[in-house]
Amino acid sequence: xxxxxxxxxxxxxxSEDQQRYEKQLIFEHPAFVKLCQQLLRDSRRMTRGxxxxxxxxVVNLGVPQNTLLVQTLVRVCQExxxxxxxxxxxxxxxxxxxxxxxxxxxxxQAGLQLLVEQRIPSIRDIFILQNLMKCVGxxxxxxxxxxxxxxxxxxxDHLTFPNALxxxxxxxxxxxxxxxxxxxxxxxxxxxxxxxxxxQLILILEACYSLQYRNVNLFSAVADYVNSTACLWDKRxxxxxxSAFEALGFQPSELMGVFAEKVTEDPEFLNLKNLLIVxxxxxxxxxxxxxxKHLFFETLHNCLNKYLPQxxxxxxxxxxxxxxxxxxxxxxxxxxxxxxxSRNEILSDDLYQEQNEMMLRCVRTCMELDSPSFKKPAFxxxxxxSSLVSLNLRKAQEALIELLGDENMFQQxxxxxxxxxIDFEIRMDSERKKVLPISATDDHADSSVQRLAFLFVPxxxxxxxxxxxxxxxxxxxxxxxxxxYHVILVLNKKFQExxxxxxxxxxxxxxxxxNSLPFSEVTLQDNN
Numbered sequence: 001x002x003x004x005x006x007x008x009x010x011x012x013x014x015s016e017d018q019q020r021y022e023k024q025l026i027f028e029h030p031a032f033v034k035l036c037q038q039l040l041r042d043s044r045r046m047t048r049g050x051x052x053x054x055x056x057x058v059v060n061l062g063v064p065q066n067t068l069l070v071q072t073l074v075r076v077c078q079e080x081x082x083x084x085x086x087x088x089x090x091x092x093x094x095x096x097x098x099x100x101x102x103x104x105x106x107x108x109q110a111g112l113q114l115l116v117e118q119r120i121p122s123i124r125d126i127f128i129l130q131n132l133m134k135c136v137g138x139x140x141x142x143x144x145x146x147x148x149x150x151x152x153x154x155x156x157d158h159l160t161f162p163n164a165l166x167x168x169x170x171x172x173x174x175x176x177x178x179x180x181x182x183x184x185x186x187x188x189x190x191x192x193x194x195x196x197x198x199x200q201l202i203l204i205l206e207a208c209y210s211l212q213y214r215n216v217n218l219f220s221a222v223a224d225y226v227n228s229t230a231c232l233w234d235k236r237x238x239x240x241x242x243s244a245f246e247a248l249g250f251q252p253s254e255l256m257g258v259f260a261e262k263v264t265e266d267p268e269f270l271n272l273k274n275l276l277i278v279x280x281x282x283x284x285x286x287x288x289x290x291x292x293k294h295l296f297f298e299t300l301h302n303c304l305n306k307y308l309p310q311x312x313x314x315x316x317x318x319x320x321x322x323x324x325x326x327x328x329x330x331x332x333x334x335x336x337x338x339x340x341x342s343r344n345e346i347l348s349d350d351l352y353q354e355q356n357e358m359m360l361r362c363v364r365t366c367m368e369l370d371s372p373s374f375k376k377p378a379f380x381x382x383x384x385x386s387s388l389v390s391l392n393l394r395k396a397q398e399a400l401i402e403l404l405g406d407e408n409m410f411q412q413x414x415x416x417x418x419x420x421x422i423d424f425e426i427r428m429d430s431e432r433k434k435v436l437p438i439s440a441t442d443d444h445a446d447s448s449v450q451r452l453a454f455l456f457v458p459x460x461x462x463x464x465x466x467x468x469x470x471x472x473x474x475x476x477x478x479x480x481x482x483x484x485y486h487v488i489l490v491l492n493k494k495f496q497e498x499x500x501x502x503x504x505x506x507x508x509x510x511x512x513x514x515n516s517l518p519f520s521e522v523t524l525q526d527n528n
Contacts, residue, residue: 001050003035004057011061023062040069043076051077052088056095065099074104081111086119090128093135097173113140120147126155126163130170138175145176156184161192165200168207177211190221198237201226205244216465219245223252230258235269238262239278246281249470251463253287260289264299272307275300276315279322285463286474288326297328305332313346314356321359324366325471327478334367362475365418369479380451380483382425383415392492393423393456399503400424403511408437414453416483420476424454425485426511435511452511453485456492467491 007026014022026032039054046054055073063070077084077092084092092112099105116132123129129152136144152167159167164185171178189196189204196204201222208215226233226241233241238259245252263270263278270278279300282288289296304319311319320333340346346360347353368374389397389412400410404426414422427436430448461473469477469489477487488510498506 001046001054001057004039004061005053008057008060026061036063036069040072043072044079046076048080048083048085048088051080052084052091052095056091059095059098065102065105071104074099074108078104078108078111081108081115084115086123086125086128089115089119090125090131093131097134097137109135113144117144117147120151123151124155126152126159126167129155130163130166133167133170133176134173137173140174145174148174149176149178149181152178152181153184156181159184159188161188161195164188164192165196165204168204172207172210175210177213179213182211182213182215186215186218190218193221193225198233202240202244205241205248209244209247214248214250214464216250219248219250219252219464223250223255227252227255227258230255235259235262235266239274242281243277246284249285249460249464251285251287251466251468256282256285256287257289260292260296264292264295267299267303270303272310272315275303275307276319276322279304279319283322283325283471286326286469286471297323297326301328301330301333304330308333308336313340314352316340317346317356317359317363320363322471324363324370325475327366327370327475329367329370334363337363361419365479366475369418369482374482376482376484380416382411389413389423392496395496395500395503396424396454396456396490396507399500399507400426402500403504403508404435406437408439409435411438416480418479420480420483422453422480422485423456426452426454428452428511432512451485453480453487454490454510455487456490456495459491459493462491 011019011022011026036058039058043051043054051073055070055077058070058073059065065071089112092108093116096105096109096112101109113136116136120129120132123132129148133145133148133152136148167181168185168189171181193201204218205222207213208218223241223245226238230238238255242252242256242259245255260282300323304323308316316333316337320330320337323330323333337346341360347356393412397412401407404410409426411425412423414425416422425438427438428434428450429436430450432450436449455473455477457469457473462469467489473489477489480487490510495503495506
């Protein structure tokens with residue numbers, strides 16, 4: 001056992017290339033074969049500690065799971081399961097987490113799960129608890145996950161940064177989002193963020209994504225730390241941070257500004273794959289760098305033109321779509337896209353056909369509405385798609401009726417050209433003092449009439465922790481503004497939590513506000 005564990009300790013500190021080479025030497029060494037044979041003979045006479053540490057070392061050195069040695073050690077562990085102390089249970093749990101399910105492994109895991117359930121009240125070590133959390137896995141019954149959660153919470157005051165990270169990852173393995181534990185771990189990670197390695201920070205962000213856990217303070221702490229030490233990270237590392245933040249819907253604006261500068265200074269590091277991810281990140285998070293907007297777009301545009309000959313149809317569509325969301329029209333790429341579309345090449349992929357249709361429709365809309373030659377129409381034809389409103393808009397409908405006195409003073413479920421939809425439309429005089437009946441302003445152009453478009457949107461439409469709209473919503477708002485609407489975004493969740501009286505007052509403030517700025521002044525340019 002000492003020999004095997006020493007070999008493993010030396011082996012795990014090597015690089016991947018070194019590990020491959022050393023593994024071959026170890027397996028070909030005659031002493032290793034004899035050692036394995038002796039381990040096989042003596043397995044039933046070994047102490048509990050030697051048994052589980054031997055299995056741990058053998059598995060991690062890469063001895064195949066289907067060998068007689070590994071299968072025998074697994075069966076002997078099953079026989080001696082009740083003799084194992086908490087430390088041995090922890091080591092065994094870690095080992096089993098790296099094995100595939102088979103008859104013996106499944107039987108041992110089932111027995112271990114029962115033993116863990118009995119032992120949880122006596123375990124006071126967070127390191128052992130997080131190992132057990134990994135072992136029981138996502139298939140464990142909820143009551144067992146809850147027991148482990150309560151045991152960890154009892155010891156949460158003794159949490160260190162390494163253990164906080166381990167517990168974070170153990171919750172992912174268990175597929176269990178415990179907000180109290182995650183909040184405590186996040187606090188400890190924020191305090192020690194400067195001690196974290198690149199890999200640890202990425203693992204933390206990926207864990208938050210897996211658990212659908214959104215903690216703005218944690219995200220901000222990581223982003224601020226990376227931004228303050230940007231000179232120590234290479235472009236690829238910052239790029240991976242931005243990609244992880246994008247998956248979470250969090251906009252680290254300062255870091256995105258720093259990375260934009262690095263891109264404009266040295267665009268050569270952007271290969272095709274990286275370029276597509278950068279376009280996706282900046283368009284989804286709706287970020288345009290201040291002071292270098294034109295240079296940033298031109299740099300990305302030149303990179304895109306360079307890779308045009310080697311791009312697939314889907315890659316071309318996604319790249320153009322991302323730039324269009326940001327309000328930039330890459331003309332050469334657009335020409336190529338439209339040529340392929342005319343030959344029906346873009347929508348030939350059945351797997352992504354619906355998504356591609358949506359992106360192509362969006363690109364065509366941007367080509368028209370974002371073109372410098374586009375002029376605000378004197379009249380926009382509208383139609384009511386339905387007189388019924390969805391349940392989550394019923395409260396808004398009732399508040400508008402109470403405020404305006406009549407259903408004829410607003411339109412609901414309004415369908416516009418370009419397949420845009422408005423939840424409620426209100427028309428007012430030029431000074432925004434008086435609401436006008438819909439029927440009195442219908443079917444004719446009147447430049448003195450102001451149109452208000454109310455969009456009740458979910459929290460997910462904004463960047464996490466802000467009221468900064470993500471790309472699709474920003475584009476829709478920009479286009480509605482070009483069609484002559486003053487767009488008013490309402491966070492539906494908060495609106496639903498209001499009392500009826502507060503809801504009426506809220507809408508009144510929005511309708512009669514004199515400070516309603518055009519979209520371009522409050523969204524695209526406001527990256528805070």
